[in-house]
Amino acid sequence: MPKIKLVISYDGTDFHGFARQPGLRTVQGVLEEHLAKIHNTPVEVFGSGRTDAGVHAVGQVVHFEREVGPPAERYVYLLRRSLPPDIVPVSAEEVAVDFHARFSVRRKTYRYTIQRANVPDIFTYRFTWHEPRPMDVELMRRAARDLVGEHDFTSFCASTTPIEDKRRTLYQVDVTERGSYLDITCSGNGFLQYMVRIIVGTLVDLGEGRLRHSIPEILSARDRAQAGRTAPARGLSLWKVDYEAE
Amino acid sequence: MPKIKLVISYDGTDFHGFARQPGLRTVQGVLEEHLAKIHNTPVEVFGSGRTDAGVHAVGQVVHFEREVGPPAERYVYLLRRSLPPDIVPVSAEEVAVDFHARFSVRRKTYRYTIQRANVPDIFTYRFTWHEPRPMDVELMRRAARDLVGEHDFTSFCASTTPIEDKRRTLYQVDVTERGSYLDITCSGNGFLQYMVRIIVGTLVDLGEGRLRHSIPEILSARDRAQAGRTAPARGLSLWKVDYEAE
Known part of the structure; x- marks a missing residue:
């Protein structure tokens, strides 16, 4: 399955950290929600690591896999239109299948x-x-x-x-x-x-x-x-x- | 009555503008609430003018009158301890009784x-x-x-x-x-x-x-x-x- 590497910035002030938590606004949760809308199917996001509540990112890196979807370079435009202003998509590219946002x-x-x-x-x-x-x-x-x-x-x-x-x-x-x-x-x-x-x-x-x-x-x-x-x-x-x- | 001139900064993003409005978070409303706590009595604040919802200030000026209270130079410290981080008291001084934040x-x-x-x-x-x-x-x-x-x-x-x-x-x-x-x-x-x-x-x-x-x-x-x-x-x-x- 094609793998997409995404670089994002965020203002951590209004997030309960990066990692998904049920019922709380988190960076991973919001990102997965908007990627699911774009693909019309659930998308699991893997980050380079967690950031704690209130911590920001200029260049956090995540990856996700997807069966079908837009060309990699379209994600920045699509996510910018969709995401709230405290998460900013910076760049997107297709990467090799052995790339992992955390383990690499x-x-x-x-x-x-x-x-x-x-x-x-x-x-x-x-x-x-x-x-x-x-x-x-x-x-x-x-x-x-x-x-x-x-x-x-x-x-x-x-x-x-x-x-x-x-x-x-x-x-x-x-x-x-x-x-x-x-x-x-x-x-x-x-x-x-x-x-x-x-x-x-x-x-x-x-x-x-x-x-x-x-x-x-x-x-x-x-x-x-x-x-x-x-x-x-x-x-x-x-x-x-x-x-x-x- | 002694008159205090206060210079404040604010991040307007999370305010419904400067001017007090019942039930809404406004700069004037929050400032009056915290000044009332400091004086143990209601305090009316007069601004140099309104700013619209979402508009910020680096040097907005307000004045208020008070019967008794701390020396003018203490307000910056007292308000900084009390106000939320999106309103920052910059300076405070006692001014002549004919000073008016808007009309002067x-x-x-x-x-x-x-x-x-x-x-x-x-x-x-x-x-x-x-x-x-x-x-x-x-x-x-x-x-x-x-x-x-x-x-x-x-x-x-x-x-x-x-x-x-x-x-x-x-x-x-x-x-x-x-x-x-x-x-x-x-x-x-x-x-x-x-x-x-x-x-x-x-x-x-x-x-x-x-x-x-x-x-x-x-x-x-x-x-x-x-x-x-x-x-x-x-x-x-x-x-x-x-x-x-x-």
Whole structure:
């Protein structure tokens, strides 16, 4: 069966996360509903991974299979006409049958944005964490470097995470000032639950002088309690998903 | 009675406009509700003017009177803690008793933003009109200049506008490119209903080659039917309100 790869953006504010849940408005649920209308038959969507309630996406990737239907390049037009404005179809293409939105992922990139101005900007409040307290950005930048590489991220995920192997590789943790905003960009081969938000909360706690431990100490403790806050979902966006052989 | 001048920003998407309406969520209604809580007594708010449903504000100005209450500079903190995130208090100060948010206005500035990229940006869709068709921006810029000055704006307001005197003075109509966005900034001594949105719709229709008449012809016709579309509310923001003796 032909397989379609779809890149979508969404504003996560008014969704109960990506993953389908009965009776709740979710990204997967809304997308499946509109794809079912286009095909006149149920369509199951597979995402590159879940995003939590309130988390956004610039380049989330999903795939679905379909017996018959429009040419791949028509989906962007058809879905844009059909979907609510908080889900935007970005691109669509037919892919090989062995492509899988989740299992073929090579690298994921997230961006977290902190708004540091005293008065929150009305144009960005849905996509940023407003944290105007002074922070030592240089110190945060140095601490971020200690996260890069392969580590056991037990201290940087929800203490209830069921996955046993918590080793992941981070390729990049960049702290960048953009006017009164601070962007923290993380890319890696995989992320545990709340991992980016705990990384951001910990870097901010360090920058604000609220944490005594260094990143190497927190990593080696393998204890969630040693890391900092979980930063709020609103500032987080799944930025890009890269696949094998791209 | 002490009079407080308050500057607020809001995201108009989820409001039925500025003006209080029974049973509907409006900016004035929500603001009065939260000010009543702070003062333990009803507070009536006067705005610089209404904004229509879906229209935003960066610098809307309101005033209210109160017998007793916190020092003026405390309102920003108290309201920020209390208001929903789509209304942001920007500044507060005590003003002279003859100040009136509506009657003392000297100049108002609106900004309208058009998003021209093929794929709408998820971070700005609530605040922009997505219109990716090609337009002749230089032609729009020249046409905008013909609107500056004192004119009868009958052709550029809702045909149902009850106000008899439709002469207004525009000080500025600027068309500015900002990456894939186009900002149209209008400032003047007063605006009629839908005036900025009809100005924007007309400039876009001219830029897209859909209108034959020039701005001077449309102005002198004094006929709404001669102007272009009414641009959607979502792209419009009340940017700034200036007062006498500021």
